[in-house]
Amino acid sequence: MTRPWQRPWRLATWLTACLLLSGLAAACGSGGQDAPPQTNSSETVRSARAHREASIMQQQQYQQQQQQSAASEQAVADDSKPTPDPTQEAVVASGQIDSGHRYGLPFSRNIVGDPEAPVLIVEYSDFQ
Amino acid sequence: MIEEAVRSGLARYEYRHFIIFGAKSEFAALATECAGDQGAWWQFKDAYMLQGLARSYTRTGALELARDAQLDIDRFSQCIDHNEHAERLRQMQQQAIADGVSGTPTFLVNGQPGARSLEALMRQVRDAASTAEGGR
Numbered sequence: 001m002t003r004p005w006q007r008p009w010r011l012a013t014w015l016t017a018c019l020l021l022s023g024l025a026a027a028c029g030s031g032g033q034d035a036p037p038q039t040n041s042s043e044t045v046r047s048a049r050a051h052r053e054a055s056i057m058q059q060q061q062y063q064q065q066q067q068q069s070a071a072s073e074q075a076v077a078d079d080s081k082p083t084p085d086p087t088q089e090a091v092v093a094s095g096q097i098d099s100g101h102r103y104g105l106p107f108s109r110n111i112v113g114d115p116e117a118p119v120l121i122v123e124y125s126d127f128q
Numbered sequence: 129m130i131e132e133a134v135r136s137g138l139a140r141y142e143y144r145h146f147i148i149f150g151a152k153s154e155f156a157a158l159a160t161e162c163a164g165d166q167g168a169w170w171q172f173k174d175a176y177m178l179q180g181l182a183r184s185y186t187r188t189g190a191l192e193l194a195r196d197a198q199l200d201i202d203r204f205s206q207c208i209d210h211n212e213h214a215e216r217l218r219q220m221q222q223q224a225i226a227d228g229v230s231g232t233p234t235f236l237v238n239g240q241p242g243a244r245s246l247e248a249l250m251r252q253v254r255d256a257a258s259t260a261e262g263g264r
Contacts, residue, residue, distance in 0.1 A: 093167040100174060105134060109164045110173075113140030118260035119253050121130060121139050122236040124146035124229045127156040127176040128185075 129246050138257050143173060145217055146224040146232055152185040157217055159190040162207035168197040 094108035105112050133139040145157040156176045163172040175193050176185075187208060194204045207213070227236060235242025235249055238256045243249045 093164055093169065095167055097170055100170070101131065102170060107170060109169050110144070111140055111142040112170065113134040114137045115140065117134070117137055117140040119133070119139035119238055119256045120236075121133070121141045121242070121249075121253060122144060122227075123130075123141065123233055124144050124224050124227070124236075125177075125233040126146055126148050126153045127160075127173075128149040128153045 129250050133250065133253050139253050144220045144224065146229055146234070147217070147221060148232060154217070155187075155190070156185055158211065158213055159193070159208060161213035161216060162204050163194065163197065163199060165207060166197075166199045166203065168194075168199055171197050 094106070097103055097105050097107050097112065102112055106114065108115070130139070130141055134141050145153075145160075147153045147157060160169060160172040160176065163169055172193060187205075190208065191201065191205060194201055224234075227234075228241065237249070237252045238260070240252075240256075243252050
């Protein structure tokens with residue numbers, strides 16, 4: 001009994017069938033749906049480079065946004081810091097006392113009297 | 129007498145908190161500072177010092193005072209609840225200690241320790257005014 005590959009014409013038929021099948025497999029492609037199309041090597045390199053450059057740009061934009069956001073948050077934090085000097089704060093609310101025994105005297109928060117007066121009397125006290 | 133010196137333009141008068149009697153004093157000082165944000169510092173000071181309103185040492189009492197003074201209640205209560213002037217009060221306390229204050233009331237006249245009696249204090253004020261005027 002002779003084996004198929006022992007006959008030349010059957011061997012040729014098998015080889016042809018194998019070539020056809022491998023060609024068909026290559027035409028269908030072996031990558032996933034998201035993989036860039038496999039056309040030829042130079043196109044593949046260009047596509048990969050473009051993909052990488054787009055990714056780098058996205059990263060840079062994200063970093064810029066983060067930096068801007070951090071900078072604006074810092075600015076808000078700086079603005080909301082209390083002024084440490086009580087003398088500076090003393091000018092926040094000022095005017096003229098409109099009632100009571102100090103009526104008509106100019107005041108600036110906890111200071112009363114003419115700002116140009118030559119003498120400053122300070123009283124330290126406790127309300128109780 | 130101090131008021132006379134202020135009215136005559138000889139002196140200006142500054143009140144600073146020196147808290148030695150604890151939480152109630154601290155609260156009263158805070159409430160006064162919060163009122164000061166809305167221009168009612170002296171109304172509150174008088175309420176605490178002259179009228180001796182014991183009720184005002186509580187949050188409810190301070191809010192009543194704020195209503196009497198027609199303040200913005202939301203702003204006032206937020207100031208109290210967030211202890212917004214804690215830093216200012218702390219600085220005054222530190223300054224008092226730096227100025228050598230150990231009890232109340234303590235007066236300073238142009239930065240110098242004030243006399244104990246009012247009469248002596250007024251003499252000191254007049255002398256300080258003469259010195260300042262002479263130096264101009």
